[in-house]
Amino acid sequence: MALDKPHWRELFSEVVTSGLCTGCAACVVACPHDVLDYDSDGGVYRPWHVDAEGGREDCTHGERGCTMCTRACPRFRNWESEIDVHRFARERTDEEVWGVGDVVLARALDPAVAGAGQDGGLVSALLIYALESDLIDAALVSGVDDATWRAVPRVARTRADVLASAGSRYTYSANLLAYHDAVEGGAERLALVGMGCMASAPGAMQVRKAGKVARRLGLTIGLLCSKTFDDTIFEDLFESRYGLARAEIVKMNIKGVIQLWTRDGSYHEVPLKEAQPFTREGCTMCPDFAAEHADIATGGIGAFGDWTLAIVRTDQGRAILDAMVRDGVVETRPADDDPGAVALLHKLAGVSRRRWPADAVPGPRRLPLARK
Numbered sequence: 578m579a580l581d582k583p584h585w586r587e588l589f590s591e592v593v594t595s596g597l598c599t600g601c602a603a604c605v606v607a608c609p610h611d612v613l614d615y616d617s618d619g620g621v622y623r624p625w626h627v628d629a630e631g632g633r634e635d636c637t638h639g640e641r642g643c644t645m646c647t648r649a650c651p652r653f654r655n656w657e658s659e660i661d662v663h664r665f666a667r668e669r670t671d672e673e674v675w676g677v678g679d680v681v682l683a684r685a686l687d688p689a690v691a692g693a694g695q696d697g698g699l700v701s702a703l704l705i706y707a708l709e710s711d712l713i714d715a716a717l718v719s720g721v722d723d724a725t726w727r728a729v730p731r732v733a734r735t736r737a738d739v740l741a742s743a744g745s746r747y748t749y750s751a752n753l754l755a756y757h758d759a760v761e762g763g764a765e766r767l768a769l770v771g772m773g774c775m776a777s778a779p780g781a782m783q784v785r786k787a788g789k790v791a792r793r794l795g796l797t798i799g800l801l802c803s804k805t806f807d808d809t810i811f812e813d814l815f816e817s818r819y820g821l822a823r824a825e826i827v828k829m830n831i832k833g834v835i836q837l838w839t840r841d842g843s844y845h846e847v848p849l850k851e852a853q854p855f856t857r858e859g860c861t862m863c864p865d866f867a868a869e870h871a872d873i874a875t876g877g878i879g880a881f882g883d884w885t886l887a888i889v890r891t892d893q894g895r896a897i898l899d900a901m902v903r904d905g906v907v908e909t910r911p912a913d914d915d916p917g918a919v920a921l922l923h924k925l926a927g928v929s930r931r932r933w934p935a936d937a938v939p940g941p942r943r944l945p946l947a948r949k
């Protein structure tokens with residue numbers, strides 16, 4: 578990282594208020610002085626600085642040399658190439674639109690895990706395997722508040738915790754915010770589940786040496802993602818236009834349309850274009866569809882609805898997936914079985930990369946000439 582000890586003052590102007598901030602909460606979790614807080618109400622999803630220690634825009638600890646928040650932020654300055662080099666020992670080429678790695682399709686063999694999962698249950702199978710093989714002590718995931726169906730950061734320590742948090746919510750859950758609960762509960766080796774914005778945080782922290790937080794976040798499972806919605810979508814679209822109360826929703830998916838299942842067993846569809854106005858502000862400049870810095874990134878695109886598309890990016894990701902196959906926990910099939918899925922991955926990754934603003938560092942906008 579070039580520099581001059583950048584701290585909250587630089588993070589505030591270059592990321593938080595410039596539109597690049599995704600609300601991932603890495604800065605909040607990494608701050609050793611506890612002067613950053615997080616606003617998740619009213620569709621904000623932003624960090625803020627407590628007034629007593631430097632005001633909204635500055636930080637007295639930063640003035641004295643603390644740089645931890647900028648070390649943690651996966652959107653600060655030259656984040657993409659710094660993390661690429663750290664994770665893959667090289668920058669990715671322009672042709673690697675969805676990043677470095679190999680694509681495979683996978684699904685959980687335990688019917689309870691496959692049934693709970695959004696797609697093939699790979700993420701849940703991975704977490705259960707890592708917990709039960711003593712590779713991790715806990716995972717930072719997204720739970721759901723039963724009464725309101727609001728996505729909330731949670732710690733998963735057991736198979737039951739993992740299954741209770743399986744499936745996808747399409748509103749934002751800054752899973753990193755479960756970090757302190759996990760550590761207070763005695764966990765030292767953590768897995769993080771999160772969309773690309775969060776999945777780049779451990780790499781950012783590791784390459785910029787953000788201390789214990791960086792060391793503890795040892796395994797990263799990414800979720801492919803082109804956007805999340807503001808929480809208001811429940812009341813202002815699903816309820817007001819379709820009469821679907823939030824507390825009645827039990828499952829949601831997006832496959833060309835928004836699919837909703839309710840407690841009474843019925844199924845509903847909402848056209849995706851009606852949801853566009855509810856796109857969360859933090860997603861509008863995000864260039865990362867493919868969770869480019871995860872050990873394994875996972876998605877649900879493709880012809881096979883009960884399989885998870887997995888991009889295996891690191892040696893650690895490869896070793897865990899191989900061990901799971903060997904131990905009969907998951908089965909895999911080649912990506913060649915579904916060429917349409919890989920083509921769609923390429924296309925959607927390219928669309929997201931074009932969102933990165935032209936006046937920010939150029940890395941994430943790089944695309945092969947033929948596909949511009």
Ligand SMILES: Cc1cc2nc3c(=O)[nH]c(=O)nc-3n(C[C@H](O)[C@H](O)[C@H](O)COP(=O)(O)OP(=O)(O)OC[C@H]3O[C@@H](n4cnc5c(N)ncnc54)[C@H](O)[C@@H]3O)c2cc1C
Nearest residue numbers: 694695696697698699700701718719744746802876877878
């Ligand atoms: C907001 C969002 C957008 C997505 N967009 C796409 C997309 O456009 N294309 C695509 O192919 N795939 C997308 N996915 C990924 C897809 O929905 C599945 O999560 C993925 O295929 C893994 O499926 P699985 O059955 O293996 O996971 P599961 O075993 O069901 O595990 C899913 C994990 O995701 C966590 N999770 C759920 N909701 C959230 C949330 N809101 N924030 C953080 N963590 C969460 C859960 O806690 C759980 O650990 C998206 C996921 C999310 C959460």
Ligand code: SF4
Nearest residue numbers: 598599601602604650
């Ligand atoms: S992108 Fe994440 S780490 Fe960076 S300022 Fe926003 S919340 Fe903090």
Ligand code: SF4
Nearest residue numbers: 773774802803860863
């Ligand atoms: S599009 Fe997805 S990965 Fe990007 S900021 Fe939004 S939630 Fe995060």
